Amino acid sequence: MWVAEGIMQKRDTENLEETAAYDDVEELSSRNMVQVAEMTVDERIKSCRVHDLLREVAIRKAKDENFFQIHDTRDDEISAKSRYLAVHSLPWDKNYFGSSTPPLRSLLFFNVHEYGKNISLNFKSFRKLRILDLDNVKMSYNLPKGIGEVRLLRYLGLRRTSIGRLPRSFSCLRNLQTLDIRNFYPVKVSNFIWKLESLRHLYAYKMECDVPLMIEGLRNLRTLSRIRFDDIMHNNMITLTSLRKLGIWVDDRSDIDKLCVHLSEVGSLKTLHLYFTRGGPQSLAGLSKLHHVTELKLSGRLRMLPPDFPPNLCRLSLKRTSLKDDPMPVLEKLGQLSFLKLEVPDWGPQYMVISRQGFHQLKFLVLNDAYCLKEIEVEKGALPQLRCLRIKQCYGLEKLPEELKHISSLDALELVDIREDFISRLDAEMVSRVPNLRIFDLPRERLWYLL
Template identity: 30%
Template sequence: MKSDVELAKELHDFQIKWKCLVVLDDIWTTTTWDLLKDAFPTTQGDTLHSKILLTTRKRNVALHVDQHGFLHKPQFLNDKESLELFQKKYFPTRTDLPSNSNDDDERKTDLAKVMLEKCGGLPLAIIVLAGLLSKIHTIYEWELMKTSVLKCMDQDEQHDDDSEYRSVLWVLGLSYTELPPQLKPCFLYLARYPEDATIRVRELCLVLMAEGFISPKRNSAKTTEEVAYDWLCELVERSMIQVKEMSSIGRIKSFCIHDLMRHVCITKAQDEMFLHFIDLRNKEVEENIETTKARRVSIYDDNVVDRNARFPGMVQNMNDSLRYFSVEGPSMEFGEGVFGHVCNHFLMLRVLIIDDMNGTLELPEEIGNLIHLRLFSVPLRKIKEIPSCFGNFRCLQTLRVLASNSILPESMWKLEQLRHLYFSLASNVPIGKFLRSTKSRNIQTLVGICAKDLVQSDFQYLNNLKKLKIYVDPSSVTLFNTPQTLTFTCLLSLQVNNYFDTIDVVPLILSCPRIYKLTLNSGIERLPEINQFSRNLMKLKLSKLNLKNDPMPTLEKLPELRVLVISNHSFVGNEMVCSRGGFHRLESLEFIGLIDLREWKVEENALPRLGYLRIRECRGLRSVPDGLRNIVTLKEIKISYMPKKFKERMEEGGDDFDKVKHVPSRVFFECDTVSISSIAYQMCSLNRDILYKCIRGLRRVPDGVRNIVTLNEMVISNMPKTFKERMEEGGEDFYKVKHVASRIERRG
């Protein structure tokens, strides 16, 4: 693996040789630039073909980088623009109707103008203030808020640092102060995520529930999961977090937090000793790690192997009363000694998360000491046996064990609080005995189970099951042949996997009459008829179906379908047609790896609401359909790993440009190369070998190979020396293949 100095020189020389535009976003300190500058040709002796665009909030950083460079400072909003933005953000989020009194409305406008003056024309401060005021209704409450705003601002003016952004910081701090008590822990938990992280709503809700922060109101029909989701939605309404992705059924799937809001979050979490976040990527922070009294610790690392030596010492210096402990990062070494310390000292733990761990880990018997655990997530990919002391986790709600063939002790199936079980998608973990017990009544999530050894009665108690990902072989399909006696009435999401056989999925689909999301990863004997699909279906993902007949005449009639993904040889015919009036609610359509597809037709009035189209690795497709010109709702087209001619036809002056020129965003990626990512995707259950032979243009092993946990052997034949070196220990691709027991090189 190359050193930092070697990488910096390589980047430096590349920018001298080629004309590049380099974007460095959000540089906070001069020290950060000094650590990076050797990688960029900025000195007078360099021949400057390349340009650097750097963003920072601090003028002194920009001047430190280049005193003679072009300095652009975005203009702040004036009073009129500030009020317009405030009104735009305030009214859509209000829970009350406008006042019946014109005097009240005028008074609120006057108060808003006073507070907006303190925002300094900064959009983030105005948006957060609007979210803050949207939760209060009376003139008296607005007067109190104005007093708080002026008081906070007066106190903050005593500090000279970050003066330009003082108005943001005080309003962000005030937005936290004004949170209801139950929402404060939800917000502070966001301090555990690294900067710019995409935060999945479901995962955060599971952690909040495990900590016991979520409690439904008395006599409420809502579950704890629904209450947790509602609380996160309130943070969105207050503009404290930003929605990043919506699900097909209109729920928030993931979100992010602005870096300034995250700064406030981390500061508050540390001041209140709620949570301590240790980012080992930051050398300055790492050198100042001290014993923390916080009862929650999150450690993040990113390929910084030389700092693993400090990790055991950090753990030993932590508070023995920890309730939450997470370690994330691809280079973390979580050895048995560290795990033993966790099991013997952190006896109050409720949440233990270890992700992307290097090496293997043997679970000690002492893990049974953690009797308060409610969420346990460890990637035990090479563990063959889990200790019987797992039965001590009587409070356990969520178990995520990414092992393929682990033997789970019978004592585990006595855990009455289990709600969410996650195994590897290629798992063969036997859980029939648990399913047929009354202890399974609370189960809401089953991911990675195999139907091979199950009987129909195993499902009789799963009355609350909402999410199911199951491996089904031809013999186990008969489990679902009598849907009148086996019906998952609460199931909302179903994924069916089979990587080798062709199965009949119709009986299983008939057993799930209410699902909103369906994923099929298997060859199927026949596509279900329109009346056999759930009428609620909003998202459909099809992979490896090997259908010879065009599926569109059936799929376009699904009344609620919003998202459709057809990938990896799901259709092996040559022509696909979206007929007149079809897919009347579809918003997103993706074709991936349909190598036999030659022609796609879109008739008039088909796809009237389509907003997003993606075409990837459909290399036989000659052109986009003429009917795209009539889809006025289309906002983005992404084309990747397609022939160069296909791309050129869509560019200005090309034969297909008129069909797509109305689309605001047209993105092309790697349209002169062939991707093999789909190969790795199709081999996610591979347990024999991968043979790379005579693909001499291939630069690297796909990243997805690291997730093929069943892979035992790789044979590399007649490949370039550099390809082999990347896979050897110390090479750039070693982490992708180090779990493979046998890696063989052959010549010729």
């Protein structure tokens, strides 16, 4: 959104505007202008908030300047001068903005999903609009064709709406940078995406195409998320010269090796996410061809690990897998791996062993939802650079590995939603040696910090 507003610029030739935006969030945090609500295990800001007093001051100042307005009661009058409007509550009258054309640049809806009627917007009245976020808004089944009149639109959020089709007039949105259609229900799309030459981020969850999707030539496209395998395989992927993140739905018929041959020529690609359905593909051997990929995510009913991984892999996430054997003997040999997240909820291994000198570059290890896991053994000399270990909802785990107390680099141990009897049996020496032991109890929203 910040990039679409035009307030972010490249700081240098290497960093993207989105990277600069994140850097600014970190700076705001360091100045206590925003509060960090949640951090990732590798200490990146995942969510943040503004203190209520600072928020009130900002709202009052913005209102005085006719800059920003929050519409949060049904009796509020919407200013005809505000450039930014956040709608928290809708009046019963459908004519929300009167007959005049407001000078709105951004229009955002929050928490209006309980409104009893379909929202109807006259898009011809919003020709200066750059940001439109309809998250969770109930609208008519098809997005009105008048959306094509909003030629300056750069960001369109349609998450969790009831929209079932995007009109052909959508192809007129040549300035659109972000299209988010992560929806509960399928959204039908005609073959016009290739015309959106400014498009940077396409979140395509539940997107269905009338004809094979054409995306060739989208040289600004950086994120393509949750696209179906069959929708992209006929495209020449090498034309996507800016593509950095790609997420694809695959099944047992998908030729992943052929896909990897295509992707091996996309030098900008850094992150690949494969979502498995129907048990996953027959082969994942082609992953070894992806020399440019440094982050790999595999989600779904994966029963066996790939025979090879991208050779320069630094980050690996295995989510909701069905691995029955201990994956550590394979994963600990990935020489450049610094981040590993494992999620094995169904009939996973009961024992995991990390051998001597295993994971010699790993800094962050996350074990999630390993319900069957009873014991983790860490041999002497393993995990020499581990900085943070997070264990979440591993209800069968009986104890922590003894060797953890001898890993001098270990700075943080996080236990999330773990049985109380497990916590009561924690080794006192281990607790004293780890600088930051954090215990989160999610169901009762309690948090202890043992320092």
